[in-house]
Amino acid sequence: METSLFEPKLSGNRIVRGLAPIAIAIALVFAIAPIASSETKLPFPRPAAIQPNVDFWVDIFTKYSDHDFVVVDRDNVSRVYHVFKLPGDGQPSRTDIDWANEYLKTKYSDILNRLATRPPADDEEREVAAMFKGEPPSAYAAAAQNIRVQEGLREQFHEGLLRSRYYKPSMERIFRGAGLPPELVTLASVESGFHNGSRSSAGAVGIWQFTRDTGKHYMKITRYHDDRLNPDRETIAAAKLLRSNYDTLGDWPLAITAYNYGTGGVARAAGIYGGDYSEMVQHYQGPHFGFAVKNYYAEFLAALQVHRDEDKYFPGIADEEAIRPAPIKTDFAPPRRSKKSHTSHARKTSSKTTHHSKKTVEQKT
Numbered sequence: 001m002e003t004s005l006f007e008p009k010l011s012g013n014r015i016v017r018g019l020a021p022i023a024i025a026i027a028l029v030f031a032i033a034p035i036a037s038s039e040t041k042l043p044f045p046r047p048a049a050i051q052p053n054v055d056f057w058v059d060i061f062t063k064y065s066d067h068d069f070v071v072v073d074r075d076n077v078s079r080v081y082h083v084f085k086l087p088g089d090g091q092p093s094r095t096d097i098d099w100a101n102e103y104l105k106t107k108y109s110d111i112l113n114r115l116a117t118r119p120p121a122d123d124e125e126r127e128v129a130a131m132f133k134g135e136p137p138s139a140y141a142a143a144a145q146n147i148r149v150q151e152g153l154r155e156q157f158h159e160g161l162l163r164s165r166y167y168k169p170s171m172e173r174i175f176r177g178a179g180l181p182p183e184l185v186t187l188a189s190v191e192s193g194f195h196n197g198s199r200s201s202a203g204a205v206g207i208w209q210f211t212r213d214t215g216k217h218y219m220k221i222t223r224y225h226d227d228r229l230n231p232d233r234e235t236i237a238a239a240k241l242l243r244s245n246y247d248t249l250g251d252w253p254l255a256i257t258a259y260n261y262g263t264g265g266v267a268r269a270a271g272i273y274g275g276d277y278s279e280m281v282q283h284y285q286g287p288h289f290g291f292a293v294k295n296y297y298a299e300f301l302a303a304l305q306v307h308r309d310e311d312k313y314f315p316g317i318a319d320e321e322a323i324r325p326a327p328i329k330t331d332f333a334p335p336r337r338s339k340k341s342h343t344s345h346a347r348k349t350s351s352k353t354t355h356h357s358k359k360t361v362e363q364k365t
Contacts, residue, residue, distance in 0.1 A: 042304075043181055044252050049278040050298045052078040057295070057302035062313040064152025066091055069100045071108055074148040074291045079131050081108050081147075091155075101149045112144035148291060157303075158317070160193030161310055165322035167194055167207070171235045178239040180246075185235075187242075187256065189303040190296070196231055196325050207231060208238040229330045253277035253297050260296040261289065 046054065056077040064070060067086045073079040086092055086100055111128055116137050120126040132139050164186075172182035191209040192198035204211050206228040212221055218237035219227035227233040238259075245255035245263050249270065254277055258266040269286055273279035281294045311318050 042183055044183075044256075044301060044304065046301055047253070047278040049282060050301075052076075053295055053298035054301045054305070057299045058305055058313075060150060060153050061157040061302060061306055062154055065154045066152055066156070068152035069104060070150045070152065071104050072148050072150060073143055074146050077295075079143075081128060081131070092151075097151060100151075104149045105147050108147050109144045112140045112147075116140035116144070156193055157189070157306065158314055159323065160189050160195070161307065161314065161317060162320060162323040163194040163325065164189065164307070166324055167231060167235075170232060174232070174235045175239050178236075178243050180239055180243060183304060183308075184242065184252075184256075186304045186307050187238075187259065187300050189307065190299045196229065197328055205229065206234045208234045210234060210237065214241075224332045224334065226330055226332070229328045250275065251277065254280075256297050256300055257281075257293065261293045265289075 056072070060070070064083070067088070069084040069086060071081040071084065073081075082104070084100060084104055086096060088096075092100075108128070111125055114121075115125060115129055115132075120129045132143075167188070168185055171185040171188070175182050175185055188194050188207050192207050194207055196207050198207065198209065199205050200209060202211065205215075205226065208228075210219070210228050215221050215228050215234075215237065218240050219233055221227060227237070242255060242259060245258040245266075246252065248263055249255050249258060249266060254266055254270050254275070257277070261269075265286070265288075266280075269280050269284045269289065270277070272284065277297070281297075306313050
């Protein structure tokens with residue numbers, strides 16, 4: 001079944017043997033032209049409403065390091081209150097990250113709450129107040145509840161670009177076979193940075209970050225085997241899911257968002273706004289439809305922009321070597337027990353069971 005689903009579509013052009021060479025050349029030009037143009041013109045629209053979000057994520061991926069913490073309004077990411085630089089060398093620890101997040105949220109919530117009750121008292125408050133020019137004092141109080149601190153991802157994204165070189169040829173081939181735009185494999189940058197051993201706190205595994213429940217619909221996942229750790233099989237699964245999302249929802253902004261939020265959830269949300277993606281992400285307030293979901297498609301567009309012009313954002317990366325991933329096992333067979341050990345264990349179990357059964361009967365009588 002999988003073979004037929006992902007079998008490359010053959011050209012419908014049949015060359016009549018009696019055609020002259022010039023006619024054959026013309027036929028080939030017209031046969032190839034639509035394919036070339038379909039790959040040049042990407043089917044991923046960039047709604048004006050989310051362009052600030054795309055720009056924000058391009059900066060997070062390429063400008064800000066893992067020591068930079070960007071304080072923004074979660075619903076208006078172009079409103080950047082401050083970029084805090086964490087001192088020290090090396091990758092920040094979980095403790096460092098949690099401290100920066102709490103410190104900055106508290107600090108800027110306090111500033112905004114003070115501005116809601118009085119004029120700015122110092123340069124820092126005046127700088128924040130300038131972002132609310134013409135707005136009522138109540139806007140400060142609302143913004144105080146809407147702060148997000150985003151850590152920079154420049155180092156992680158750079159490594160992801162180098163890892164992607166190993167995977168993209170086979171992934172793009174699989175996506176083309178499924179009738180999908182090959183550029184769509186860039187979504188793996190958003191999911192895991194092309195990291196084959198990635199595991200999330202929600203239990204998602206692999207490059208394409210399938211949870212067990214969703215993955216079982218597309219792959220073999222058992223106690224002792226997990227196809228989510230096989231790059232080709234999980235890519236085929238991702239292609240099937242994305243193809244299904246697109247067929248159900250009708251456009252890529254919705255289909256890609258559904259990869260994060262679920263097909264049913266996006267269908268319900270989009271239905272409220274007549275299928276308008278921009279209206280949905282700006283106004284829908286359903287359960288778990290938060291910052292990550294609203295920014296998911298914008299992150300994809302940002303990642304696609306960086307992938308297509310990586311040397312602009314990471315000068316010299318073209319000369320760097322691809323990162324070859326370490327192999328990961330997909331089978332976890334339990335160790336075999338010796339026959340003697342198994343027999344001994346069976347006897348002990350049988351003895352314990354008989355004794356327990358006898359005791360139970362005596363108690364009942």
